Amino acid sequence: MFVRFSQIILICFLIFSNAESAESGGMPQLNPEFWFSQIFWLIITFGIMFILLSKFILPKISENLESRKAEILENIEAAEKQREESDKKLKEYEKIILETKIEAKNYFNKAREKILKDVDKKRENLEKEINDEISNVEKEILDLKNKSPEKIRKIAIETSSDLIKQLIGVEVNNSSISAIVEDVSRKTN
């Protein structure tokens, strides 16, 4: 597209330049009067510019670019390293947390077991005590129970002998009274 446009410009130029060249006497570009001057100054200016650029300025720009690139790469590397380190630290931290959690659980479990054991022990002791007491009491009761008929018989004999003495004034043989009391108690039973 651009080529076409420049062609159009050239055609326009040719038309106009023909009209103009009549008054000014052709293109100044084709006048060889200052050609050597132009070549000479072109070589001097371009040459000096080229030498200064290639010797001093361009190497410096290239160096600047390289150093910037190197610095950026270095920074990226450092950032990567730090990221890795922080990842490591994070993992360590998580590990520590997990460990402490487990430890805490262990402590808790231990304490619980201990308490349960204590409670069990105390309960056992208590039960033992209670059982002992119960058995003692039962024994006593049994003793009392076992002793009571004899006592009753004795009392019964005594009272009956006393009664008889007072009623009829006769002293009865203890053995006969006991026989009778036994007889009665057997009947009531």
Added chain:
Amino acid sequence: MYQFNVYRIGPEIKLGEVDLSFTNASLFMVISSLAVLIIFNLGSKKNSLIPNKIQLLAELSYTFVSKMINDTAGSKAKPYFSFIFSLFMFVLFCNMFGMIPYAFTVTSHIIVTFVLAAFIFFGVTIIGFIKHGFGYLKLFVPSGVPVVLLPLIVVIEVISYLSRPVSLSVRLFANMMAGHTMMKVFGGFVISLGIVGGWLPLGFSVALTGLEILVAFLQAYVFAILTCIYLNDALNLHH
């Protein structure tokens, strides 16, 4: 065509029969190269990690040209970087300074562009012969061409090779001259049509100024990239 006139500034310098006087063309060559040197010197002076504006400009130009060379001529063209960079910057600044009203456009003279193009042509040819010896002549013999057509093709290739400096120099010179002439013509229309009809050519003139700035950049770019392509032919023989 007054804007293309070359006239002497200061005393006449003669070397034997040859006139080497300092002219307005020389003045603008000096201005352009000085501007390039000043801008790039400022741009390379301070090396900060985050570049300031002028440093950014210098570094962007550097990477732009180095990428252009790398893309078209490959990594073998690295030693010629500073030459192509200088060439691009010189042509660009000459073109751009030509856009200032009353300024002289150095590149609108065929002799200037032709000297540059001829230097490139001879340089590239010499590089080609140094790198490949007489094998460089294989450039004129494309592979895969029927033997019958070969003489014709070789002749065409030789002509096209020899016409490189002409096409390179005429392209730049004609573009610059045509653009400036067009602007002058439209400017003349503004005056001759007066306050009533002069607005249309004035608008054209404004639009053309924008276009010419684009052309100034584009022609410098084309000049540099064609140099790269010629260099590519000399460095990497593809045919």
